[in-house]
Amino acid sequence: xxxxxxxxxxxxxxxxxxxxxxxxxxxxxxxxxxxxxxxxxxxxxxxxxxxxxxxxxxxxxxxxxxxxxxxxxxxxxxxxxxxxxxxxxxxxxxxxxxxxxxxxxxxxxxxxxxxxxxxxxxxxxxxxxxxxxxxxxxxxxxxxxxxxxxxxxxxxxxxxxxxxxxxxxxxxxxxxxxxxxxxxxxxxxxxxxxxxxxxxxxxxxxxxxxxxxxxxxxxxxxxxxxxxxxxxxxxxxxxxxxxxxxxxxxxxxxxxxxxxxxxx
Numbered sequence: 001x002x003x004x005x006x007x008x009x010x011x012x013x014x015x016x017x018x019x020x021x022x023x024x025x026x027x028x029x030x031x032x033x034x035x036x037x038x039x040x041x042x043x044x045x046x047x048x049x050x051x052x053x054x055x056x057x058x059x060x061x062x063x064x065x066x067x068x069x070x071x072x073x074x075x076x077x078x079x080x081x082x083x084x085x086x087x088x089x090x091x092x093x094x095x096x097x098x099x100x101x102x103x104x105x106x107x108x109x110x111x112x113x114x115x116x117x118x119x120x121x122x123x124x125x126x127x128x129x130x131x132x133x134x135x136x137x138x139x140x141x142x143x144x145x146x147x148x149x150x151x152x153x154x155x156x157x158x159x160x161x162x163x164x165x166x167x168x169x170x171x172x173x174x175x176x177x178x179x180x181x182x183x184x185x186x187x188x189x190x191x192x193x194x195x196x197x198x199x200x201x202x203x204x205x206x207x208x209x210x211x212x213x214x215x216x217x218x219x220x221x222x223x224x225x226x227x228x229x230x231x232x233x234x235x236x237x238x239x240x241x242x243x244x245x246x247x248x249x250x251x252x253x254x255x256x257x258x259x260x261x262x263x264x
Contacts, residue, residue, distance in 0.1 A: 049100050057082055058093045059102060062113050071187060072113040111187055137163045141175045141193065143216070161193070161259075170256045173198045176209060176218070183207070183218055186233035188258060194218060195257035200250075207255035212240065213248045218255070 051059060061081060065073045075087035075094070084090050094113065097103045106112025140157040161175060172195035181190055186207065188194065194209070202208045202221040209218055210230055219230035219240065228249070230240040242249040 049102055051097070051100065051102070054082075055093055055097055055100075058090065059097055059115075062103070063115055066115075072111045074110045137171070139163055139172060139175050139195070141177060143176065170197050172196055172256050173253065175259070176216075178218055182232040182234045182237035183220075184234045186220065188218065188233070188255075189260070193259040194255050195259065196253035197256045198252070199254045202251055202254050209252040209255070210242075211250045211252050212242060216252065221251075 058078060061078055062072050065071075065077075073081070075090040078084070078090035078094075079087045082090070094103065094105060098105050102116055104114040104116055106114070138160045141159050141161060142157055158177075174196055175193045176196055178188055178192045178194055179190060183189075188207070194207075196209050199208075204221065204223060206221050207218065208221045208230075209216060210221075210228075217230065217240070219232060222229040222231050223244075224241070227241060227243045227245075230242065232239055
């Protein structure tokens with residue numbers, strides 16, 4: 001099983017929050033990877049699993065980075081934030097956490113880190129994967145979203161995807177198919193299905209779906225004086241600056257998950 005993940009902002013510290021991403025398995029042939037957001041994770045206590053000071057730092061770094069940006073950090077980002085000499089040092093700490101059962105690592109995924117348990121009200125809880133039979137949430141796939149130069153969105157529903165209603169803490173309203181590679185370094189690739197929750201506003205650093213005139217694009221949200229900068233996560237693409245009060249600009253929603261689909 002592999003999981004779809006995406007990166008935190010740099011520096012990671014500016015993107016910290018309180019939630020985390022939980023990854024789900026699906027046997028449906030069209031689902032290659034997907035992400036899940038779960039309730040807050042609290043730091044581990046001595047009554048549970050003993051972590052070294054460094055392991056606790058790594059665990060909390062992963063935990064805090066995910067809520068704000070939606071995805072775990074890479075090994076290189078962990079190393080840079082905590083002052084490790086290399087990404088290999090971060091990998092060793094992650095493997096130690098995996099051996100202690102507090103995280104799971106997905107082979108071959110730079111951001112394939114799953115937090116497994118939480119300590120809440122003095123007790124521990126192991127999140128379990130839902131049964132396939134519970135997949136009842138029908139999400140429409142709406143058009144194709146440009147993740148490069150914006151293109152005209154196709155407004156009709158192309159198809160519906162059946163997903164477990166427990167897959168997201170914040171339930172998405174629809175899926176948008178990404179076209180282009182401007183969000184590559186955030187782990188959002190050409191052909192991916194972005195789970196979107198309708199929203200008229202966004203927090204700093206969130207991945208958003210924005211409409212500029214008749215075009216729709218996926219970018220990272222950044223407020224600037226007098227407007228908004230929509231930031232590409234690929235140096236080959238330019239950022240987009242817009243007047244927030246302009247009638248040509250509107251937020252269509254925020255990203256709450258990702259399905260990597262190589263078959264569509």
